[in-house]
Amino acid sequence: MAERNSSVTEFILAGLTDQPELQLPLFLIFLAIYLFTVLGNLGMIILILLSSHLHTPMYFFLSSLSFIDLCYSTVITPKMLVNFVSEKNIITYQECMTQLYFFISFVISECHMLAAMAYDRYIAICNPLLYNVTMSYQVCSWMVVGVYGMGIIGAAVHTLCMLGVVFCKANIINHYFCDLFPLMELACSSTYVNEVVLLCLSTFNIFIPTLTILGSYIFIIACILRIKSTEGRFKAFSTCSSHFSAVAVFFGSLAFMYLQPFSVNSKDKGKVSSVFYTTIVPMLNPMIYSLRNRDVKLALNKFFQKT
Template sequence: MLYISEYESSIQKIMAEGNQSIVTEFILAGLTDKPELHVPLFLLFLGIYLFTVLGNLGMIILIILSSHLHTPMYFFLSSLSFIDLCYSTIITPKMLVNFVAKKNVISYQECMTQLYFFIAFVISECHMLATMAYDRYVAICNPLLYNVTMSYQVCSWMVGGVYGMGFIGAAVHTLCMLRVVFCNTNIINHYFCDLFPLMEIACTSTFINEVVLLCLSAFNIFIPTLTILGSYIFIIASILRIKSTEGRFKAFSTCSSHFSAVAVFFGSLAFMYLQPFSVSSKDKGKVSSVFYTTVVPMLNPMIYSLRNRDVKVALNKLFQKKKFHV
């Protein structure tokens, strides 16, 4: 009720100042304004999206069907695949429409809904990656206590907490955006409804939004990053104590895929959100957004499957079962 009354009072103030209309729909400017690039980019991102859907959905189904993958590590991995699939689906189809449509219109309600779910799943991914790092820390540094520490109940609570932080954080950002009034211009210089592009076209003050953005972004990026770095410091120290070269290599290979995924995802997020609003670059912001909205969800299944022996074994067993039944 407080946000609704603030919104109505802001509208009345703006309307009193002049003949200005309140925006009820937005136009997404898209990734590029060069028409000759629309078809190649459409085909490129369509291929990326199809690969993302097949990769992440395939990973989820494989983990469900393979009993020997019913471990905490793959439980978290299936959750990560679900998150990647969701926020890629929230963003990419609308971006593809923008390449073929003359005017890519999105209503105010659709824009706020897209903003909410996008933020929810991005925050969830940040904390899910931290959870996976902690899982690897327990597995390598305390292997004898692994089954007790990472029990099914504990893992379920951890995943629930990850989604809880995502949806609560998204609710805070969206409520702050709902109190902002948009008028005159309705062109969002982006390919989806994101926080910075929306604040750029606001008629009212976005100071509160900027403070909330910096605070929550710092929390949702720094806390998982510190958790991941702390986990890997202990992991590396533990690995260096392994006398066997083969044992060291196996331990490093288990963690290298996760660390590479973390570097790409958190690097692009930090570049986009951990800088003052006034110095953010529009074009650089779009490029950075492409990484964590389309490229990372596509890469994660490859990073975690093609280099993973357990997943390869599960795939071979699944194909052998199909051949046997045929």
């Protein structure tokens, strides 16, 4: 299909900057960020697996979130690092479409995973007596399957639409990875269908999780305000603060990038926004959940004492 629809067999990724003096500093910065991302998310997954008191729905979702962060950061960052140390960062058409598919799949999955985690917090705070029944292992497993299913289907639709686009002359992608907007800028054929699909699916995959999260937090705040003790309120707020911080950073940068018409999308602003949700957020999530979570701190202390 790729050969029939396009005469371009490879693309060149322009990267974050074309200034030579910034290449090495940026390489070192993003290498450090990627190492922290891998260690943090992999460490979180291993810690949850090894700590029996973390075998709860909340940490089951958190381990899935860490897996998603680890995967989509790995899809993007290594190729970006190559761009800093090579004259031309070449990516073949097939590799570009593969990167696009997995990137979209994991990003959509993260949107819905954050919504599932918000629902879990809603049940835990507003219906604690029914928590073990409502959030059983079977229910949590099906929710995670649904989250990944949303990502796989959404990515397949976007990628199939992109495979129908003809690339005939220009092959320099003004980005550090194969994303939808930069690819559509190079198209020789009409991208109207791609733009409509992008706007519709982006609206669904951003607004539906956002509404779920906002609805959950409205009920959570209402329940917390009915708690009489100050200590009880603080404890309830602390269980949600880390999740809310992760949601604000991720959805803010994602909405800025994709919930605007193709014609007004700024290339430089798009790159900055992409850096946040492809590299910064996957690094911050394990830090947010570990530094602001008493159970994780306790598990870490026990783990270090054993070792």
